Amino acid sequence: MSLASIDTSAMHKAHSTAAPKPKPKPKPKPKPKPNKKNPKPIKKEPEVKPQEDVKQTSKQDVKDDEKQESSNTTSEGAEAEALAYNEGVSDEFLSKIQMAINKKNKYPRVARIRGLEGEVLIEFILNVDGTMQGLKIIQSTAGDILNNNALKAVLSASKDFPLPKQKVRIKIPIAYTLKS
Secondary structure, three states, rough: HHHOOOOOOOHHHHHHHHHHOOOOOOOOOOOOOOOOOOOOOOOOOOOEEEEEEEEHHHHHHOOOOOHHHHHHHOOOOHHHHOOOOOOOOOOOHHHHHHHHHHHHHOOOHHHHHHOOOEEEEEEEEEOOOOEEEEHHHHHHHHHHHHHHHHHHHHHHHHOOOOOOOEEEEEEEEEOOOOOO
């Protein structure tokens, strides 16, 4: 076969029509100009802390003194701390609750042997009829043994609690420290 017999014109036509046409590029949208007006800065007023800071430091001092004095049950410092938690409740009322708990609270032998110490902050609601509800540990630096012991002490002492004139929320710290 010779080259003259091949018709290449059809291929050129097909080839030329198949060539893609360049698409026009879309014009980029202009970016919005930022406002050159300076917004007024918002001034934050310094927070004024209430004078409870003085109470908090005194509570910390009470805790430090409590550790130095070392007793086997709740100390006088913890009792003073309990009085600070329960505003609106008389000191005498809280002292009676604290004394009732102290009578029932015995340092667990296992905790003594292991040298466990700490403080358990207990909260509960004391109803007018003397019943308790919502007994729970709010904060603790003691282990499970002392935590459980503190809960048991409050439960067993609750029958000796004075009756409040109205429903009250009580927070009582129970400190466990070994004598040096």
